[in-house]
Amino acid sequence: xxxxxxxxxxxxxxxxxxxxxxxxxxxxxxxxxxxxxxxxxxxxxxxxxxxxxxxxxxxxxxxxxxxxxxxxxxxxxxxxxxxxxxxxxxxxxxxxxxxxxxxxxxx
Amino acid sequence: xxxxxxxxxxxxxxxxxxxxxxxxxxxxxxxxxxxxxxxxxxxxxxxxxxxxxxxxxxxxxxxxxxxxxxxxxxxxxxxxxxxxxxxxxxxxxxxxxxxxxxxxxxxxxxxxxxxxxxxxxx
Numbered sequence: 618x619x620x621x622x623x624x625x626x627x628x629x630x631x632x633x634x635x636x637x638x639x640x641x642x643x644x645x646x647x648x649x650x651x652x653x654x655x656x657x658x659x660x661x662x663x664x665x666x667x668x669x670x671x672x673x674x675x676x677x678x679x680x681x682x683x684x685x686x687x688x689x690x691x692x693x694x695x696x697x698x699x700x701x702x703x704x705x706x707x708x709x710x711x712x713x714x715x716x717x718x719x720x721x722x723x724x
Numbered sequence: 725x726x727x728x729x730x731x732x733x734x735x736x737x738x739x740x741x742x743x744x745x746x747x748x749x750x751x752x753x754x755x756x757x758x759x760x761x762x763x764x765x766x767x768x769x770x771x772x773x774x775x776x777x778x779x780x781x782x783x784x785x786x787x788x789x790x791x792x793x794x795x796x797x798x799x800x801x802x803x804x805x806x807x808x809x810x811x812x813x814x815x816x817x818x819x820x821x822x823x824x825x826x827x828x829x830x831x832x833x834x835x836x837x838x839x840x841x842x843x844x845x846x
Contacts, residue, residue: 672834
């Protein structure tokens with residue numbers, strides 16, 4: 618199975634800040650990498666697919682990059698609704714696997 | 725508007741069975757693959773399995789943790805997805821989400837249901 622490792626596991630930031638979350642795959646996954654946001658007590662939302670493509674309706678403050686094994690999610694101009702847990706997911710191989718999550722908290 | 729609504733959750737004894745359903749609306753169900761994803765209390769997301777569409781013969785994939793115990797099926801005319809869970813274990817306690825899978829540079833999850841809690845306990 619492909620292991621997905623996110624870093625950091627948690628981070629604190631202020632409204633208006635920009636943050637970057639990293640996701641590393643245990644083997645190459647081409648660009649088959651997605652990002653999801655889960656607000657506390659809510660269902661997950663799809664943000665990005667194929668490394669850098671925004672899902673419909675997702676604002677351009679979210680951006681993704683990377684290839685192979687190393688990927689990043691950058692969120693600019695943080696708003697209160699952005700303080701949530703973020704997950705990466707590879708869908709290059711079965712079983713599909715998620716990272717352990719990165720909890721973004723308000724400083 | 726795309727909607728996915730899970731039902732069928734509740735309390736089940738270890739070793740028991742449960743069938744979850746996911747009713748969908750707002751899109752052409754038969755065009756899409758569908759996934760189940762679960763989340764144990766206080767834990768991260770875990771992919772459970774996938775069912776492909778009719779052109780891909782409704783074939784399925786499963787996580788090792790559920791293979792042989794869980795079965796995913798679908799009824800396209802009824803716009804419904806199912807997860808039959810047998811031989812349930814306490815570690816299967818989780819919120820179960822159904823999710824739509826769309827082809828966009830690979831088959832990727834784009835819409836999620838709100839989830840349904842299954843508790844396995846005596």
